[in-house]
Amino acid sequence: MVSSPTPAFVRLAAHPIRWRLLTELATGDHRVRELVDLVAEPQNLVSYHLRELRRGGLVTARRSTFDARDSYYHLDLERCAAALADTGALLHPALRLSPLPPPSSAASVRPPVVLFACTGNSARSPIAEALLRHHAAGLAEAASAGSHPRERLHPDAVRVLRERHGIDVSDQRPRHLDSLAGRRFDYVISLCDKVREVCPSFGPRSRTVHWSIPDPAAPGSSASGGSGAGRDEEARHLAFDRVVAEIDIRIRHLLPVLTSQEVSS
Known part of the structure; x- marks a missing residue:
């Protein structure tokens, strides 16, 4: 044998x-x-x-x-x-393992609340907020904020969420982390290496997690060679597509964790 x-x-x-x-x-x-x-x-x-x-x-x-x-x-x-x-x-x-069953609404006393943070609150954190709301279907709540919020969401964040997931966040506006002071979050997830260092505490009951995800709007973040406005725009679109895909994977793996743990009110 x-x-x-x-x-x-x-x-x-x-x-x-x-x-x-x-x-x-x-x-x-x-x-x-x-x-x-x-x-x-x-x-x-x-x-x-x-x-x-x-x-x-x-x-x-x-x-x-x-x-x-x-x-x-x-x-x-x-x-x-x-x-x-x-x-x-x-x-x-x-x-052979089977896919996880859909989360049960009886998995928690109340829906867990997650805060996503990045510097500008214009791309990564609002993308994560929108995707968690989309996948959770009411079984978890999401918010997002930034340490130095921009004036508006990045248009490519709005575009890719609409094109790939049918989610419209065009009316959403970035906000400062300080505006959420006093609110209770079960998870505080930083998506930016910079904001991880300055993110305020939201109390001892908040579990902090870090996802190191590059800023898709950063100059040269996904440069693939060449020059010119058209090439830069194409590279930026690809960078946003990749970041949204990565965040979506992380959100789908986070959701079973959120819905399998009891959360006290």
């Missing part, structure tokens, strides 16, 4: 340190020094196992826009889901 090779996901995840790193990154993006504290292991060991997880395609790294000497590590939950499904099927066809 010839045994089949151990699936790559099992080999990667089975190591105790790598499993702890995966567990921490499943909740949000982290810098190396934060992961060192969270798993209580030396930095050289943490860095080695992060390299292994990156080599296996489960973890990606993105340079911080606040401090270019730092990088944020992110767990690719979509790839993990596919790897887990394939691993189960290799053991027995009946063990």
Whole structure:
């Protein structure tokens, strides 16, 4: 009897340190020094196992826009889901994972409330707010704000939400984080490396999470070569499309977490 090779996901995840790193990154993006504290292991060991997880395609790294000497590590939950499904099927066809069932309205005493924050509150955070409302269908509430809000939403944020998801946010206006002082949020999610450093506290009951997502409106954020207004506009449109797709994936993985936890009123 010839045994089949151990699936790559099992080999990667089975190591105790790598499993702890995966567990921490499943909740949000982290810098190396934060992961060192969270798993209580030396930095050289943490860095080695992060390299292994990156080599296996489960973890990606993105340079911080606040401090270019730092990088944020992110767990690719979509790839993990596919790897887990394939691993189960290799053991027995009946063990192939099925998609999560729709969340139940009885999962919480009241809908959890999530605040999304970025610097200008003109692109990333209102996109996340709109997508959570869209996918939650009343099972979670969402708000967004910025540390230095712009005068209006970025037109490409309005465009891509309308084109890809049928969501109209054209009447929404950016607002300052200070305008939400005193409100209670179950989750405060920063989508910008800069705002993470200055986001005010919303109380001990608010769980803080960081998603390190590049600003699609930043000059040169997705430059693909060439020059000229037409080329710049096309690159910006592609940058917004990619960011909305990434935020949508993160929102869809966040929703089961929100609706599976009891929230006291």
